[in-house]
Amino acid sequence: MKKLTLISLVFSLFLFVKPERNMAAENLQAMIDSMKEGAVLRLENKTYEGNIVINKSMTIMGSSNTVIKGDGTGNVISIKAPKVKLSRLTVTHSSMDRNSAEEYAGIKIYTNNNVVEDVLIRHSFHGIYLSQAHYNIIRNNNIKGMGKGEIAAQGNGLHIYYANDNLLEHNTIDGTRDGMFFDYANNNKSYENNISNTRYGLHYMYSDENIFKKNTFTMNTGGAAIMNSNHLKLEDNQFIVNYGNQSFGLMLLQANDNYIAGNTFYMNQRGLYIDQATRNTIKNNHIVQNQIGIELWASSNDQTFTLNHISENTIPAVTLGGTGEHNSWSKHGKGNDWGRAFPLTDLNQDGIGDFPVTYRSSLYQLIEDQELTYLFLKSPAISIYEKINATLKDEDTMFKDSHPLTAAKGKPHTILFFVLGVLVVLILLKGRQRLCITFGRNGRKI
Amino acid sequence: MHYIWKEWKENIRGKGLWLSLSIIVLLSISILFRSTNLSFDKGFYILLINLFDTLIYFIPILCLFIGAFSIFQEKEQKTLIMLLTKKDNYSSFLARKSLGLYTVVLVPILTWFFIYLLLLKFNFQLDIKSYLIFMIAAICIALVFLQMGTAIGSISRSRMQILGITIFVWFYFFFLHDFILLSFLPDVQYENVKFFSAVYFLNPLQSVRMFLETGMGVYSFGHMSRLLQAFMWTKPVFFLLGNLIFWLTVSFSTAIVFNRKEGYE
Numbered sequence: 216m217k218k219l220t221l222i223s224l225v226f227s228l229f230l231f232v233k234p235e236r237n238m239a240a241e242n243l244q245a246m247i248d249s250m251k252e253g254a255v256l257r258l259e260n261k262t263y264e265g266n267i268v269i270n271k272s273m274t275i276m277g278s279s280n281t282v283i284k285g286d287g288t289g290n291v292i293s294i295k296a297p298k299v300k301l302s303r304l305t306v307t308h309s310s311m312d313r314n315s316a317e318e319y320a321g322i323k324i325y326t327n328n329n330v331v332e333d334v335l336i337r338h339s340f341h342g343i344y345l346s347q348a349h350y351n352i353i354r355n356n357n358i359k360g361m362g363k364g365e366i367a368a369q370g371n372g373l374h375i376y377y378a379n380d381n382l383l384e385h386n387t388i389d390g391t392r393d394g395m396f397f398d399y400a401n402n403n404k405s406y407e408n409n410i411s412n413t414r415y416g417l418h419y420m421y422s423d424e425n426i427f428k429k430n431t432f433t434m435n436t437g438g439a440a441i442m443n444s445n446h447l448k449l450e451d452n453q454f455i456v457n458y459g460n461q462s463f464g465l466m467l468l469q470a471n472d473n474y475i476a477g478n479t480f481y482m483n484q485r486g487l488y489i490d491q492a493t494r495n496t497i498k499n500n501h502i503v504q505n506q507i508g509i510e511l512w513a514s515s516n517d518q519t520f521t522l523n524h525i526s527e528n529t530i531p532a533v534t535l536g537g538t539g540e541h542n543s544w545s546k547h548g549k550g551n552d553w554g555r556a557f558p559l560t561d562l563n564q565d566g567i568g569d570f571p572v573t574y575r576s577s578l579y580q581l582i583e584d585q586e587l588t589y590l591f592l593k594s595p596a597i598s599i600y601e602k603i604n605a606t607l608k609d610e611d612t613m614f615k616d617s618h619p620l621t622a623a624k625g626k627p628h629t630i631l632f633f634v635l636g637v638l639v640v641l642i643l644l645k646g647r648q649r650l651c652i653t654f655g656r657n658g659r660k661i
Numbered sequence: 662m663h664y665i666w667k668e669w670k671e672n673i674r675g676k677g678l679w680l681s682l683s684i685i686v687l688l689s690i691s692i693l694f695r696s697t698n699l700s701f702d703k704g705f706y707i708l709l710i711n712l713f714d715t716l717i718y719f720i721p722i723l724c725l726f727i728g729a730f731s732i733f734q735e736k737e738q739k740t741l742i743m744l745l746t747k748k749d750n751y752s753s754f755l756a757r758k759s760l761g762l763y764t765v766v767l768v769p770i771l772t773w774f775f776i777y778l779l780l781l782k783f784n785f786q787l788d789i790k791s792y793l794i795f796m797i798a799a800i801c802i803a804l805v806f807l808q809m810g811t812a813i814g815s816i817s818r819s820r821m822q823i824l825g826i827t828i829f830v831w832f833y834f835f836f837l838h839d840f841i842l843l844s845f846l847p848d849v850q851y852e853n854v855k856f857f858s859a860v861y862f863l864n865p866l867q868s869v870r871m872f873l874e875t876g877m878g879v880y881s882f883g884h885m886s887r888l889l890q891a892f893m894w895t896k897p898v899f900f901l902l903g904n905l906i907f908w909l910t911v912s913f914s915t916a917i918v919f920n921r922k923e924g925y926e
Binding site: 411412431433434436455456458459460461462481482581584585586587588590591593594595596597599600 | 700702703706707710714835836837838839840842843846847849854857861867870874878879880881882884885886888889892
């Protein structure tokens with residue numbers, strides 16, 4: 216009888232305790248541990264409990280609804296062996312602790328030659344963290360943070376730390392602190408990533424010779440902040456609507472010998488912000504409809520601006536804190552296209568204007584002295600302010616392009632202006648009387 | 662209700678409302694065509710900002726004209742005298758007239774914006790909250806300038822006066838207000854920045870723009886300096902509400918105090 220009672224008690228314990236959750240965690244780690252080197256582990260459409268450590272080369276493939284959920288105390292997935300491949304997973308709940316010695320991530324990679332692709336990362340401090348990890352491929356991942364309101368409480372989408380020769384492509388990052396943060400990371404390549412609603416879409420610190428192509432930065436506080444980094448190539452990227460009191464499309468701060476070509480800077484507070492930077496080449500970019508096209512601080516020397524299309528900005532370019540040395544607005548006899556704001560003649564039809572474009576402004580002093588000036592840059596009053604000050608005060612030359620390009624043909628506003636023109640002409644032809652009849656008098660003639 | 666119906670009948674017979682609406686429709690469609698190459702997920706916000714930046718040139722002046730001529734028409738046709746003799750005093754007349762104007766101007770505009778939203782759906786990923794904020798911004802601009810228009814109509818004796826005052830008011834808010842503030846900008850310090858901010862946001866164009874851009878999450882106020890924090894001493898929505906209440910009250914009071922019952926041609 217005693218034995219029977221004891222057995223039933225043990226069974227009842229199994230009934231009341233729900234061990235599935237913990238066992239699932241052990242299961243996944245146990246499953247990984249039980250696999251052979253180079254094996255393929257296919258996960259089902261269910262939630263597996265983390266955290267897990269992968270310390271052998273293998274492939275883990277999920278399905279559309281495979282979730283690996285961390286316990287909130289560390290990295291959800293730690294990759295500590297080379298040649299690991301992760302794909303089609305959702306990874307959530309890393310530790311968000313900012314006081315620990317280690318910065319945690321959804322996926323933390325410590326080794327080389329790994330592939331992480333088609334992974335969704337949510338509720339994690341950093342998204343994917345490469346720590347002294349080289350030759351990895353991070354592709355097609357989607358990382359979502361807590362949004363712009365939470366800058367300090369969260370980490371970066373991709374954090375590349377002392378990691379070289381990695382390929383980062385087709386990732387989508389939204390609402391993290393920085394989209395991609397490179398710290399002492401060289402020779403990495405980033406292609407076609409899409410980053411929005413972060414503090415800095417791209418943040419380089421002490422990272423050299425990286426290539427960055429065809430990425431899109433939208434609605435970040437700052438598009439890309441290149442600090443203390445040299446010999447980078449930024450080509451064909453789009454910096455769109457990075458717009459706020461401190462915002463910029465691309466900032467070069469103590470960054471030298473960088474090649475910036477073919478990029479689009481559209482509707483940013485400042486398109487390019489250049490401070491304490493030298494020998495950068497800015498070529499063939501479209502810098503359009505920004506409040507300030509190029510903000511160049513005096514400490515920046517030897518910049519070359521050539522073949523850029525700079526138009527429809529409230530202020531095309533402004534030089535602050537004095538004039539830097541050897542900043543050149545043309546190269547090999549080819550300057551920049553400054554749009555319709557600077558009409559040019561080209562009598563010999565060689566595509567180069569017959570006289571230099573010089574932009575003088577008195578606004579720079581106000582921008583230097585008073586940060587609230589930025590709040591007025593969208594106001595039509597700015598143009599009046601400039602024109603009145605042109606006659607009253609001394610203006611300084613902001614730039615002189617000796618070989619400006621003549622404006623490209625084809626104007627997108629033609630139809631709009633045509634319609635408006637017809638309307639205005641009609642009203643003028645019919646006279647003031649008609650205007651009054653139109654808005655009053657029930658449409659009847661007097 | 663009678664006033665709304667009367668206003669509606671007068672306006673659909675006139676050309677002013679239709680001209681205004683057709684300008685808004687033309688502009689919004691032209692901006693839609695220009696924006697077709699924008700990205701699917703973020704292009705919506707860029708389009709709305711561009712649309713607002715364009716409409717802001719037209720809505721104020723059109724609303725000023727509609728409001729002013731609507732009141733002036735009552736003077737010209739002597740209906741104002743009839744209404745006032747019958748039962749109304751001027752403030753009650755103006756209140757009803759304003760309500761009628763709001764309804765008649767806003768209903769077609771809002772209807773168009775709902776249709777426009779359907780067109781946008783084919784090109785962009787919609788964000789309904791942002792679109793509502795955009796519509797509220799457009800409504801606020803229309804309300805403020807319609808009410809100013811009624812004040813202009815009330816105090817004017819002739820059409821020439823209406824044209825002159827309307828163009829001046831438009832010019833003031835577009836250029837002069839900001840220009841005056843720009844002249845005072847070098848003297849702005851932490852001590853007086855709140856006052857400066859109050860005057861800055863008295864311009865309906867600035868308070869509406871700030872409300873729209875921050876409401877849509879496009880404009881970010883991160884890492885503000887002490888000065889800027891003091892400048893933004895309350896939320897943009899409260900700046901807008903304050904502006905709305907201030908200008909509606911001022912316009913209404915001006916219209917009542919300085920109204921001239923007779924108009925001549």
